[in-house]
Amino acid sequence: MIPKSIKVKKISQSLQLTYSDGTFELPYEFxxxxxxxxxxxxxxxxxxxxxxxKKDVVLLRIxxxxxxxxxxxxxxxxDSGLYDWEYLRHLCVNRDTLWQTYLERLQAAGRSRESAQISFKAL
Structure with missing residues (x-):
């Protein structure tokens, strides 16, 4: 199913896809x-x-x-993934389940959504 419209929502850091049956927002991190x-x-x-x-990742262009x-x-x-219409629709419809599974995998692996911060100390 091809979306009727696609909008980049910079403030909410998400991609908004509108279909005949509804509108979905997919965060950049997701x-x-x-x-x-x-x-x-x-x-x-x-x-x-x-x-x-990848919590603070930004979508530069489509x-x-x-x-x-x-x-x-x-x-x-x-920049190497091609999000075909079927896959984008799958992400929209299954967003909550996919996100929960991702968070569980992160926790099990002892990883974080936060990007690594490097701190420098003056000598």
């Missing part, structure tokens, strides 16, 4: 950690790579990929 790229999904079943430290997908470019350099 989109980044659920990227369909091989970097995130891995190269086969069970080979996915847990993404962490590029069309033919008539079937969007390429999302994030400020952490990630």
């Amino acid at each position: 989109l980044r950690v659920h990227s369909p790229s091989a970097e995130v999904r891995g190269h086969g079943v069970g080979n996915d790579v847990l993404q962490f430290g 590029e069309p990929a033919g008539n079937y997908a969007l390429k999302l470019v994030f400020d952490d350099g990630h």
Whole structure:
């Protein structure tokens, strides 16, 4: 199902997709950690790579990929996933379940949504 409209919501840091049956917002962090790229999904079943430290990731731009997908470019350099219409719809409809599963995986791995902070001390 192709969205009727797609809007970047900079204040809420989300992508808004409107379909004939409703409007959905997908936060940038959610989109980044659920990227369909091989970097995130891995190269086969069970080979996915847990993404962490992406809480403050920013969507820099959206590029069309033919008539079937969007390429999302994030400020952490990630730009290799093609979000086809079917996958975007899946993310919209299953957002809450996918997010909860992600948070549980982070906790089990002892990882955080927070990006790593480097502190410098004057000598």
